[in-house]
């Protein structure tokens with residue numbers, strides 16, 4: 335999809351790709367994650383930044399493994415400064431499957447929080463490794479934030495997909511998507527305002543713009559799929575050919591995890 339990315343690994347047949355902008359932004363994110371000045375602190379910050387995106391990749395893998403099990407292949411996982419994207423070639427038809435795929439990512443993040451914060455950090459502390467303990471505790475907290483942020487009930491984040499899966503049997507897929515997408519747009523505006531509020535957080539503004547457009551795109555895609563399933567108004571003559579050929583576009587499972595976590 336987005337150009338300018340390269341593959342760093344391949345897990346369960348899924349290429350994990352890093353976008354070049356992430357490489358460019360990594361030192362900036364590292365500086366935001368460091369507590370002190372100096373090269374040593376920057377080194378720990380870089381480890382934290384790499385750990386952050388490793389966490390995002392594992393979150394996406396959580397989605398991907400369940401997605402594959404539900405018969406929805408995953409084309410690739412792309413890591414961007416604004417978060418991770420697992421691109422499925424097919425979206426699940428059953429709300430129950432969508433629910434499980436959406437929940438898998440936050441569950442992985444929650445497990446990583448427990449392992450990092452309550453398991454590995456105390457272990458490092460017992461060994462007298464102060465800096466390592468801080469790093470592991472920070473990564474633990476980042477994973478908790480990842481889980482909670484993505485569970486916000488707004489499209490296209492996991493919580494929005496869970497909400498749609500819950501509403502679809504009651505309201506139908508189109509209306510459920512409209513509600514989740516409207517909530518997504520509303521939430522994106524709130525994020526945008528929060529990002530513009532001093533002290534400005536430009537990354538959050540970029541994320542807000544991305545979320546807003548992705549929420550709209552998802553609704554348009556579902557609307558098009560629903561329309562394509564309707565019989566054409568004029569089944570004969572020149573109008574019959576004007577039906578959209580493709581009923582399935584490339585849906586993205588978008589997981590956004592804002593990097594500018596600060597240590598304070």
Ligand SMILES: [Zn+2]
Pocket residue numbers: 393394397436439440484492588589590
């Ligand atoms: Zn997710």
